[in-house]
Amino acid sequence: MxxxxxxxxxxxxxxxxxxxxxxxxxxxxxxxxxxxxxxxxxxxxxxxxxxxxxxxxxxxxxxxxxxxxxxxxxxxxxxxxxxxxxxxxxSDIDFISPLYPPGILTVGITGTNGKTTTVELTAHLLSSVMRSTTVGNIGFSPADLILEERLSETDAVVFELSSFQLYYTHIPFLNIAALLNITTDHLSWHTTFEAYVEAKRKVFALKKSPDRNRRNLSSLRLTAGAPVDFSVGYEPNDSCQITEHPRALKIHTDQGPISLSLEGYTLKGGHNDRNAAFAASIAYLSGVSLERIQNGLSTYKGAEHRLEEFLVHRGVTYVNDSKSTNADSLIQAIKTYRGEGGRLLLLMGGRGKGEDYTSLASEIRKGCHHVFLCGENAPLIAPLIENHLPVSRYSNWTEAIAQAIAQAREGDTVLFSPGGSSFDFFNNYIERGLYFKKACRENLSRLSTGFGEKGKK
The missing domain is CATH 3.40.50.720 (NAD(P)-binding Rossmann-like Domain)
Structure with a gap:
């Protein structure tokens, strides 16, 4: 035994x-x-x-x-x-979290997309007034804080929580629980969308005793039927309202509305404005001053492998979005870069998750000039788009990346946003993203005697 x-x-x-x-x-x-x-x-x-x-x-x-x-x-x-x-x-969290001292602020963030960016940005904002760290699905075990004897030097722990982790976790351990969004994902694991939604919403059940200043957060479209007391969205009645003109956040408090500008926030796309809204709300509810939140939004540079503009060479921008592991995240990436001035060359493909690609195909047709397909889900996607724009299919990423680079010209964007999991070719999205960046540098070094990182020629 x-x-x-x-x-x-x-x-x-x-x-x-x-x-x-x-x-x-x-x-x-x-x-x-x-x-x-x-x-x-x-x-x-x-x-x-x-x-x-x-x-x-x-x-x-x-x-x-x-x-x-x-x-x-x-x-x-x-x-x-x-x-x-x-x-x-x-889960490992049930096994580990009871060993955390009660004085530590614990924040749990889940959602189909945006988790890593929001977790990192939240920890960045909290770090202006307390010692914060990130654990969970972001790649660091919650056990490390105990094993490395860092708990005594930690005031806040921000957990990135997947639906898988939430399913197996039963002991309440969070001071603040945030649900960013839910779109179709991981149906091969959960079998139904309803089961996936139930697992995601479980984050609220893992919140410890009620605390007026440490609340549940959810996106507006998921407030119905969920135990939410602080909402994030675009409507005037949202607790944190996102505005586009000007690009800003408005947090409604008992003393009246307070505003935070997003003009200095460098991450592109409306989805990143929502990520900022969640992170800023968590920081505000945790006692961080508006001045420090504003400064933190301006100094955060983004997560590696998520819309990472890592290289500019001869007027072509290369974007590593290996964190794109489902159709919705790829849709957000296309919306972010279409209309940037040049052509959008898309490298995509991976292991599918039982998703419907109809909406994705529509966005590809509207926003992309050429698609370079590789991966297990390529046969499902190609028929939906190949009669509308150039589509090239490859059996390996080495050739696909080389061909995209060869066809790029000044003003173009080469976007590596797979829209599927990495497990058909790689162990994880990090390995996949590093492979893409290395392949770009090696190809460009063969084509030219010199190339530059972002911002260099």
């Missing part, structure tokens, strides 16, 4: 296992479909951790508790068996 089973061995469970061994020291079992590295096997042997790889056997059921990696669907056979046996199943 094991005290605990770690089902899956990604970033989240790696941190959770290290924390278990440090804080509890019981008998642990790791079960992963992936292959372990030699160093991982050696470490398990040294720490008396039992493991299996390439399968999830019934040994997982010989435990008192299962901590599951968020990417594993709940209808996986071994989890179905665990539920039938009454074995508790939880």
């Amino acid at each position: 094991y005290d605990i089973c770690f089902l899956g061995y990604g970033v989240s469970n790696q941190g959770a296992l290290r924390l278990f061994l440090k804080e509890y020291g019981g008998k642990a079992f790791v079960s992963t479909l992936s292959r372990l590295t030699p160093s991982e096997r050696q470490r398990f042997e040294a720490e008396s951790v039992d493991w299996e790889e390439g399968q999830n056997s019934d040994r997982c059921l010989l435990c008192q508790r299962i901590v599951v990696s968020p990417g594993i669907p709940p209808k996986t056979p071994i989890l179905t068996a665990a539920y039938e046996k009454g074995i508790p199943v939880c």
Whole structure:
């Protein structure tokens, strides 16, 4: 019998296992479909951790508790068996958050798109008055703060929460809960859109006892039927109203409205204005002054791999949007760059998530000059657009990127915004984005003796 089973061995469970061994020291079992590295096997042997790889056997059921990696669907056979046996199943957050001291401000942010930008911007704004950090789906385990003994130096923790993490998390741990938006995504995991929505809205149930100054936030279109007491949107009755002319935010308080300008906020697109509205609202509700929020909006430069204008060469702008993992995020990227003056050359494709691509195809036809397709969902997208604009299909990204660069001319934008997950070619969107940036630099160096980063010729 094991005290605990770690089902899956990604970033989240790696941190959770290290924390278990440090804080509890019981008998642990790791079960992963992936292959372990030699160093991982050696470490398990040294720490008396039992493991299996390439399968999830019934040994997982010989435990008192299962901590599951968020990417594993709940209808996986071994989890179905665990539920039938009454074995508790939880996320790493349930396992870790009770060890956080009560004085730390915990903020949870979820939504289909915009999470990473909003999480980073929120932490950036909070850092003007408190020591803040980011964890969760953004790539850092919540366990690291304890393992690295950083909790004593931390005042606020901003969690990026996926629908998978929320599904498996049950213990309330948040002071502020924010739901940015919901559009179709991850249907292969949740099976229905309704189940996906339910998982996203669960963020509100994970908020600790009510606090007037630390509230739930939601976008306007999701307020109906949701426990929301602070809304963000474009209507005058929204708690934080976004205005386009001038580009600004208006936060309605008991003492009257207060305004924040977005003129110095460099991130493009209406979706990024909404991200700023959420981050500014969280900072305001956490006690950050308007002056500091205004300064923070002006100094934030954006998240890597999200509409990242990383290179300008001979008048062509290269944009890394590898964080685009669904159709809606790609639509926002096209809307941001169409009409910039030159042509929009789009590199897209990835592993689909059961989405309907009709709306995406319409935006591509309206905003793009040429599409370079690569990835598993290419056969689904090509028939919707190839009779309306040039479409080139490739079996690998190396060739697709090289051809897009070869066809670009001064004034054009080369936009790498896959609109699907990275798992058909890469381990994650970060690896995919780094590959794109490296491929651009290598291709351009062969075509020219010199090239520059953004802002250089």
